[in-house]
Structure formats: structure tokens, C-alpha cells
Amino acid sequence: MPFEAHYGQVHRFKKLPKPVSINLSGTYQVMFTDTTGDSFAAIGEFEQLGTKVKGTFRTETGDFRFLQGEMDSTKLLLSCFDGSHAFLFNATFGGDSLIGKFYSGKHYYANWVAHKTTSPRLRSADSISFTKTPETEFKFKFMTPDSQWVNFEDEAFKDKVKVVQILGSWCPNCRDESEFINKYISDFPNEKLVIVGLAFERKGDPQKVMNRIASYRKSLKLKYPIAYGGIANRDTAANVLGNLNGIFAFPTTLFIDKRNFIYKIHTGFDGPATSQFENYKKEFHETIEFLLNQK
Known part of the structure; x- marks a missing residue:
């Protein structure tokens, strides 16, 4: 994967993002759907200050860790590189919704749609895995x-x-x-x-x-x-x-x-x-x- 770094650059995507009149801070019910049709639910958590945005996505298998980026007019860009994953999210914001694409490295991408809500939901993390016979002693x-x-x-x-x-x-x-x-x-x-x-x-x-x-x-x-x-x-x-x-x-x-x-x-x-x-x-x-x- 090609890589570029610029010493002293403090912005992530654009030097002068266009001014924004909207603020997408809040929680979102999210659905990701990849090219095979497989999908998974998530909760988006975003905080916006001016044009700068930070946040993450919580899923039923973990979270996307520390994402950062910016709003440029109605366009959202977020990214993260943690040594294992290289993530890029883009989306267009309108009417309390986000529609965009998610890229993981160069091998995977998915479409995603998010709707702002104060009550997003995922399955309980304690209900997904369970013992088939609870009365059986655990061997380790x-x-x-x-x-x-x-x-x-x-x-x-x-x-x-x-x-x-x-x-x-x-x-x-x-x-x-x-x-x-x-x-x-x-x-x-x-x-x-x-x-x-x-x-x-x-x-x-x-x-x-x-x-x-x-x-x-x-x-x-x-x-x-x-x-x-x-x-x-x-x-x-x-x-x-x-x-x-x-x-x-x-x-x-x-x-x-x-x-x-x-x-x-x-x-x-x-x-x-x-x-x-x-x-x-x-x-x-x-x-x-x-x-x-x-x-």
C-alpha cells in the first residue's frame, strides 16, 4: 500500500476545509453492507468541534477504536491507522443521516448508512456466546x-x-x-x-x-x-x-x-x-x- 507522510502537517485531509453550518455530534444507528451482501450493525459515536470530528463505531464484536477527521461542508472524512488496521470512512451528511463508504486497507470496502438517534441498539454482548450444556464443567x-x-x-x-x-x-x-x-x-x-x-x-x-x-x-x-x-x-x-x-x-x-x-x-x-x-x-x-x- 503506498504511504506518504508530511512533517509538521497538522490537518488530516484538507488544509482549509469548507466552513460547516451543521454539527453531526451524537449517536447513530449504523448498518454496514459489503460487496457480497453481508451486513453488520453498529453504533456510531461522533463529536464535532468546528470542522474537526472524532469518534468511533461500536459493533457486536468490538469497536473501531480512535477515529479522527473532519467535516468539509457536508462531507465527512474519518481515518485511523493503529499498526494493524488502516481504516478510511467517507460520507455525506443530510437530514440527520450519513451515507458513505468504509475502506479497510486495499482489500475490503463496504457501504454504510447511519441515522441519528438517542437510542441506538445492538444485541447484548453477554447473549451472543453461551454454553450448550450449562451443567458441564469447563475444561481448560x-x-x-x-x-x-x-x-x-x-x-x-x-x-x-x-x-x-x-x-x-x-x-x-x-x-x-x-x-x-x-x-x-x-x-x-x-x-x-x-x-x-x-x-x-x-x-x-x-x-x-x-x-x-x-x-x-x-x-x-x-x-x-x-x-x-x-x-x-x-x-x-x-x-x-x-x-x-x-x-x-x-x-x-x-x-x-x-x-x-x-x-x-x-x-x-x-x-x-x-x-x-x-x-x-x-x-x-x-x-x-x-x-x-x-x-
Whole structure:
């Protein structure tokens, strides 16, 4: 992909965007539809100051992180590059609606339509993945890059609340969640709580994959272990874990009680770019406190 950079340039798209008489700040119900006809819902959250715009899209599998751009008359342009994804959104604003296109790198694009509303909706993140047989004990036995087994049947995990983060080192939303979890461990240390990551990585030599996981953990200074689950794909993750209707997003977070039964599965992550990040942190803490207080 061609790349250009201009030192000292403070604007993102145009040096002098045309003056705007509209303000698109607010929340939007959004639908993306790609060239195959597949579609997915989202919630757009935008804040406009003059011609500058920032915001994000929340979906049922995560968020698009920190988008920035500008309004030029009635034209909206937003972009983001986070080291993994290169996103570009354009749209025309009119009548409290946005109609435009979304480009991800040079391999994907979709049309999108958004309507301003004070009550946008997505499915509950706790309802998308679930256990097929809730009365079945959750089995977990995977190896970390330092050749240590993490096995929930071991004595070290007995009578403890467990949280399993399904992630990938390639996933920006997972990185956001990893940083949140790491801070949570520091803020609320508890010997009765165990948090473990289970990474699904892109294809490669097994040793290189393990090195990648170790590097990810080291770079973020994570206080919890990360084991290797398999190749990065949702079907693989679901098959490896078993007894789930599916894994539909990276990250996905499993909350497991002291008896090794899954209490709740949270799909996706509302990260720091979203309006729901504080709510998620509160819900995460309340869920763990509830499980810790169970007999």
C-alpha cells in the first residue's frame, strides 16, 4: 500500500476545509453492507468541534477504536491507522443521516448508512456466546510459551474464580482489553482470582508463534499468563474450547466460577474510544465480586 507522510502537517485531509453550518455530534444507528451482501450493525459515536470530528463505531464484536477527521461542508472524512488496521470512512451528511463508504486497507470496502438517534441498539454482548450444556464443567488445559501448563483441574486453581481472555496478539481491541485487565489486577489484587489469556495466532512456525505471544506479554508488561490455543479463527477457537455455541469475536471473555462452571461469556470489548468503556469496567468488577462472594 503506498504511504506518504508530511512533517509538521497538522490537518488530516484538507488544509482549509469548507466552513460547516451543521454539527453531526451524537449517536447513530449504523448498518454496514459489503460487496457480497453481508451486513453488520453498529453504533456510531461522533463529536464535532468546528470542522474537526472524532469518534468511533461500536459493533457486536468490538469497536473501531480512535477515529479522527473532519467535516468539509457536508462531507465527512474519518481515518485511523493503529499498526494493524488502516481504516478510511467517507460520507455525506443530510437530514440527520450519513451515507458513505468504509475502506479497510486495499482489500475490503463496504457501504454504510447511519441515522441519528438517542437510542441506538445492538444485541447484548453477554447473549451472543453461551454454553450448550450449562451443567458441564469447563475444561481448560493449554501451554504457555515458557512450557508451563495452565490446567484448571490443578490444585492451584481449586476454589478460585477464573477469567479467560480469548485474544490474539494481532488484534487491537484485544490489546486495549489486555491493558485494562492488567490495570485491574494491580487495582484489585485477590489471591482467589485467576486471569489467563488464551491466544489464537496467525499461521506460522510453532516456535515463532510462541515467541510472538511471549513478546506481546512482555511489551505490555502483563501480570497474567497467556497460553496458546491455536490458529486465529473463530471456528478453531470454538472447537478448541468445546461446549460453546461459538466464538464470534476477538476478544471474548469467559467468567468461570469456583466450581469451574461458566457463569458468563462477554463477546467483544467496548474500549477506551467508546462511551461504554466506564460501564464495561464497572460491569467487569461487579461480575468478579459476585463470583468471589459465592460459596
